[in-house]
Amino acid sequence: MAYSCRPEHLPVLLPEVIDLLAIRADGIYVDMTVGLGGHSAAILERLGPKGRLIGIDRDPAALGIAAERLKDERAILLKGRFGDAPEIISGLGIKEVDGALFDLGVSMLQLKEHDRGFSFMSDARLDMRMDMLEGPSAWDVINRYSEKELQRVLTDYGEEPLFRKIAKRIVIARQPSSIDTCAELADIVLRAYGGRGKTHPATRTFQAIRIEVNQELEQLKKGLAAAVGTLRTQGRICVIAYHSLEDRIVKNTFREMGRAGTISVLTKKPLAPARDEILRNPASRSAKLRGAEKI
Numbered sequence: 001m002a003y004s005c006r007p008e009h010l011p012v013l014l015p016e017v018i019d020l021l022a023i024r025a026d027g028i029y030v031d032m033t034v035g036l037g038g039h040s041a042a043i044l045e046r047l048g049p050k051g052r053l054i055g056i057d058r059d060p061a062a063l064g065i066a067a068e069r070l071k072d073e074r075a076i077l078l079k080g081r082f083g084d085a086p087e088i089i090s091g092l093g094i095k096e097v098d099g100a101l102f103d104l105g106v107s108m109l110q111l112k113e114h115d116r117g118f119s120f121m122s123d124a125r126l127d128m129r130m131d132m133l134e135g136p137s138a139w140d141v142i143n144r145y146s147e148k149e150l151q152r153v154l155t156d157y158g159e160e161p162l163f164r165k166i167a168k169r170i171v172i173a174r175q176p177s178s179i180d181t182c183a184e185l186a187d188i189v190l191r192a193y194g195g196r197g198k199t200h201p202a203t204r205t206f207q208a209i210r211i212e213v214n215q216e217l218e219q220l221k222k223g224l225a226a227a228v229g230t231l232r233t234q235g236r237i238c239v240i241a242y243h244s245l246e247d248r249i250v251k252n253t254f255r256e257m258g259r260a261g262t263i264s265v266l267t268k269k270p271l272a273p274a275r276d277e278i279l280r281n282p283a284s285r286s287a288k289l290r291g292a293e294k295i
C-alpha cells in the first residue's frame with residue numbers, strides 16, 4: 001500500500017515508559033502496539049547484542065513502516081492482535097518475556113491517512129478498521145446495525161449523552177440511501193447537537209464506532225491477561241491509555257491482579273505528560289500511563 005504522507009510521530013511519555021520498564025540489556029521485550037516504531041526504537045537502543053524486541057501490531061501498514069525504521073537483527077515484527085500474543089511468543093520458542101508495552105488507540109498513520117476513514121474531518125468512506133483486511137467496517141456498523149444496537153455502541157463506547165437522538169437520526173438518514181462518508185456521519189451528529197462547541201460533537205460518536213469496529217475493549221482485556229501471563233517474575237508491564245474506558249479497564253485489571261498476588265502495581269496514580277510534552281505533542285494530552293511488576 002502506498003502512503004501519501006509519513007505522519008510525524010512522537011512516542012508518548014517515552015522517558016517514563018523506559019524508566020518503568022527498567023530495561024535489562026539482555027532482556028526480551030514485547031511491544032504489543034509497535035505502530036510506527038517510536039517506543040520500540042527507544043527500547044532497542046537500550047538492548048545489548050543478546051536482547052530481543054518482539055513488535056506486534058494488527059495494522060499491516062504500520063508494520064511496514066516500523067520494519068523500515070527498526071532494521072535490526074534483534075527485532076522481530078509480526079502481525080497480530082493482542083489476543084494472539086501468547087501463540088506469537090511461544091511460536092518464536094520464547095517462554096517468558098522481561099517486559100510488555102501497550103500504547104493503546106490509533107496511530108498517527110491511521111488518523112492522518114484519509115482513506116482509512118477514522119477522522120470526522122475527512123470525506124473518506126467510513127471504515128476505521130485498524131486491519132483493513134479484517135472484519136466489518138464503520139460503514140457496516142452505521143448502515144446495518146439496528147437502532148438499539150447503535151444506541152448500545154454510542155453509550156457503552158462513547159458515553160454519548162444524545163445517544164437516542166443520534167441513533168434515530170442515523171436510522172432515518174440511511175433510509176433513502178446509505179451513509180457513506182465520515183463527513184456525512186459528522187454532519188448528522190452536528191445537526192443533532194444544533195452546532196459545535198470547542199470540540200466537534202462527533203468526537204464521541206467516532207470514538208464509539210471505532211471501538212466497536214476494532215473490538216478494542218475486549219482486545220485490551222485479553223491482551224492484559226496474555227501479557228501478564230508471559231511475563232517472567234519481576235518482569236514489567238506498562239500501559240498507556242487515552243480515554244477513561246481504556247484506563248478504567250487497566251486500573252481494574254491491575255487492581256484485581258494485585259489482590260490475587262499476581263502483580264504489584266508500580267503506579268499508585270497514573271503518570272500523565274508534563275506541560276511541555278503536551279505543548280510539543282498535543283495528541284499526548286489525555287495519556288495515562290500505568291505500570292506493574294509480576295510477582
Ligand SMILES: C[S@@+](CC[C@H](N)C(=O)[O-])C[C@H]1O[C@@H](n2cnc3c(N)ncnc32)[C@H](O)[C@@H]1O
Pocket residue numbers: 009010011012032033034035036037038039040056057058059062080081082083103104105106107108130216219220
Ligand atoms: C498509538 S499507536 C502505537 C504507537 C507506537 N507506540 C509508536 O511509538 O509508534 C497504537 C497501535 O496499536 C495498534 N493496535 C491497537 N489495538 C491493537 C490490537 N488489539 N492488537 C494489535 N495491535 C493493536 C494500532 O494498529 C496502532 O498501530
